[in-house]
Amino acid sequence: MSKFKTLDTYNESLNGGYRLAPLNFTTLDGDDYVISNMAGEYLVVSKPNLHAFIKHKLSPAEPIYNELKSKHFLIDSDSNVAMDLMALKVRTKMSRLADFTGLHIFVVTLRCEHSCPYCQVSRQSEDRAAYDMSKETADKGLELVFKSPSPAIKIEFQGGESMLNFDIVKYIVEEAEKINVIERRDLQFVIATNLAVLTDEILEYCRDHRIHISSSLDGPKELHNKNRPRPGGDSYERTIQGIKRVRDKLGRDQVSALMTTTEASLEQPIEIINEYLKQGFDGIFLRPLSPYGFAIKTKSYKAYDVDEWLDFYFKGLEYIIELNRSGTFFVEQYAAIILNKMLTPFGTGYVDLTSPAGIGIGALVYNYNGDVYASDESRMLAEMGDKHFRLGNVHENNWEEMLTSEQLLGPLEESFAGSAPMCSDCAFEPYCGSEPVFHHATQGDYLGLKPTSSFCRRNMAIFRRLIKLMETDSEVKSIFMKWVRI
Amino acid sequence: MADSIFESGKGIQATNFVIETSIYSLEVIKKAAYCFLDQATFEFKAVGEKVECQVSFNQPLAEKEVIDFKKAFDTELLDQDLRQTVSNETESMRNAVLAYAFSRTGLQSE
Numbered sequence: 001m002s003k004f005k006t007l008d009t010y011n012e013s014l015n016g017g018y019r020l021a022p023l024n025f026t027t028l029d030g031d032d033y034v035i036s037n038m039a040g041e042y043l044v045v046s047k048p049n050l051h052a053f054i055k056h057k058l059s060p061a062e063p064i065y066n067e068l069k070s071k072h073f074l075i076d077s078d079s080n081v082a083m084d085l086m087a088l089k090v091r092t093k094m095s096r097l098a099d100f101t102g103l104h105i106f107v108v109t110l111r112c113e114h115s116c117p118y119c120q121v122s123r124q125s126e127d128r129a130a131y132d133m134s135k136e137t138a139d140k141g142l143e144l145v146f147k148s149p150s151p152a153i154k155i156e157f158q159g160g161e162s163m164l165n166f167d168i169v170k171y172i173v174e175e176a177e178k179i180n181v182i183e184r185r186d187l188q189f190v191i192a193t194n195l196a197v198l199t200d201e202i203l204e205y206c207r208d209h210r211i212h213i214s215s216s217l218d219g220p221k222e223l224h225n226k227n228r229p230r231p232g233g234d235s236y237e238r239t240i241q242g243i244k245r246v247r248d249k250l251g252r253d254q255v256s257a258l259m260t261t262t263e264a265s266l267e268q269p270i271e272i273i274n275e276y277l278k279q280g281f282d283g284i285f286l287r288p289l290s291p292y293g294f295a296i297k298t299k300s301y302k303a304y305d306v307d308e309w310l311d312f313y314f315k316g317l318e319y320i321i322e323l324n325r326s327g328t329f330f331v332e333q334y335a336a337i338i339l340n341k342m343l344t345p346f347g348t349g350y351v352d353l354t355s356p357a358g359i360g361i362g363a364l365v366y367n368y369n370g371d372v373y374a375s376d377e378s379r380m381l382a383e384m385g386d387k388h389f390r391l392g393n394v395h396e397n398n399w400e401e402m403l404t405s406e407q408l409l410g411p412l413e414e415s416f417a418g419s420a421p422m423c424s425d426c427a428f429e430p431y432c433g434s435e436p437v438f439h440h441a442t443q444g445d446y447l448g449l450k451p452t453s454s455f456c457r458r459n460m461a462i463f464r465r466l467i468k469l470m471e472t473d474s475e476v477k478s479i480f481m482k483w484v485r486i
Numbered sequence: 487m488a489d490s491i492f493e494s495g496k497g498i499q500a501t502n503f504v505i506e507t508s509i510y511s512l513e514v515i516k517k518a519a520y521c522f523l524d525q526a527t528f529e530f531k532a533v534g535e536k537v538e539c540q541v542s543f544n545q546p547l548a549e550k551e552v553i554d555f556k557k558a559f560d561t562e563l564l565d566q567d568l569r570q571t572v573s574n575e576t577e578s579m580r581n582a583v584l585a586y587a588f589s590r591t592g593l594q595s596e
């Protein structure tokens with residue numbers, strides 16, 4: 001039975017005229033517009049050209065005509081495979097959906113010796129029984145991990161401070177390796193840690209089992225220690241020393257660092273970037289402050305609005321571009337994720353910038369007590385008493401029950417940007433995400449009202465800036481080309 | 487658009503647009519209004535071939551700001567109208583591409 005016309009139907013000879021292909025457009029600035037297609041290819045066109053094009057009044061003699069044609073925005077009698085090509089590109093971008101779920105996060109303990117004011121989940125407790133993951137829970141979690149059809153599986157350990165329950169980390173690594181002898185997936189391990197309680201024994205274990213270390217570095221000493229109080233006030237010193245020890249033992253590229261942005265960070269984008277350079281990193285992820293957990297409770301989320309953060313971000317980005325111009329290869333990683341979507345046919349698994357949303361599809365989180373959440377943010381929300389995105393418990397529910405639960409399918413369906421008001425018309429939709437957890441936390445529904453959404457405001461400003469930069473400066477474009485697919 | 491404004495001591499709090507539905511469809515008008523929900527709330531009333539659009543600003547505006555708001559709203563109406571043209575012409579093609587992209591097999595005719 002025919003459900004849709006074939007793609008060939010749209011490739012018929014057009015007798016000299018042209019047909020529009022599916023596209024969205026949004027203002028860039030002034031009289032310029034960005035148009036994009038479903039595969040994420042974009043073009044900047046002037047308002048008169050846009051109007052002429054859509055009203056079928058654009059002459060093939062106009063230089064923009066061929067650009068529109070080569071990026072599949074129009075189909076004429078010479079471009080009879082345009083729709084097949086476009087469909088193939090869209091399919092390549094969507095292919096990650098069939099291979100869900102690649103990232104599995106095990107929260108091995110909530111205990112932590114730091115007391116960071118913005119932290120959503122940690123507990124200053126000696127009570128191992130109350131806040132540590134048990135072997136029984138780990139076993140059940142692993143059963144679920146290998147139910148995922150993804151050929152590549154990354155198991156990430158988080159806390160609290162994950163190294164405070166390193167015995168269970170070892171247990172999970174060894175059990176996963178045993179299962180993988182049969183499963184033969186591309187299996188990787190990452191441990192997220194503040195490095196403060198790192199020992200030689202742990203380091204050796206990580207080396208022997210090729211566990212990547214993901215640490216936290218918020219910037220220069222004073223800022224880092226202010227953000228991350230611990231007994232002795234020496235978080236920065238321990239982090240820097242830890243990074244060095246990991247590099248010596250495991251290799252240079254076996255340690256990465258993530259920063260958390262706080263109100264205090266906003267004044268110091270250059271200093272933060274310089275700290276990353278000083279520590280030998282070749283990139284930084286300039287992150288917005290998470291709206292979850294204590295961050296909402298302590299009002300630190302509301303302490304600065306999205307425009308202040310954008311100011312911080314663009315100052316940082318500009319500085320990073322200058323570094324690259326003068327010969328230092330250094331990447332802003334959020335921009336790199338977006339540029340990958342703009343400049344390559346590949347999708348990215350980055351949970352915040354995917355639609356359908358990355359929850360469940362991109363990552364699953366196994367909490368210390370066996371509760372399973374659709375994303376890390378979902379479990380942070382749960383720590384505040386909102387268990388909206390709890391999919392079940394490893395001891396009570398199976399894979400099918402959790403992955404087809406209303407807690408997952410409801411928000412996925414309701415938040416889908418392709419059919420959401422404003423997003424469905426937005427030229428930036430192929431680069432953006434739907435973020436149902438963020439919108440639920442900040443606006444009370446999965447979809448969110450995009451004109452008032454700080455997620456939308458932040459991302460739209462970044463999309464516009466990145467395109468504008470590439471349009472106006474070819475050197476920036478070639479710098480950005482070096483950032484993609486790395 | 488013919489307009490009236492409602493002023494208080496603090497500035498202009500509301501205004502009224504009247505839009506001909508022979509020029510812009512109700513769908514287009516509503517989509518344009520949606521984009522400004524961060525600045526105002528809208529109420530619509532159909533009056534014959536026209537739509538009366540009551541705009542209440544979230545914060546009182548100066549006269550110049552109201553003029554800018556109207557200009558931006560006009561541009562958005564035009565853009566939404568063009569989007570409607572694109573959508574009418576390409577919707578079935580969009581569905582065919584999506585069907586191909588989302589499915590491994592089976593959604594297309596032989």
Ligand code: SF4
Binds near residue numbers: 423433
């Ligand atoms: S959230 Fe905003 S930027 Fe993203 S697709 Fe929707 S309207 Fe566009």
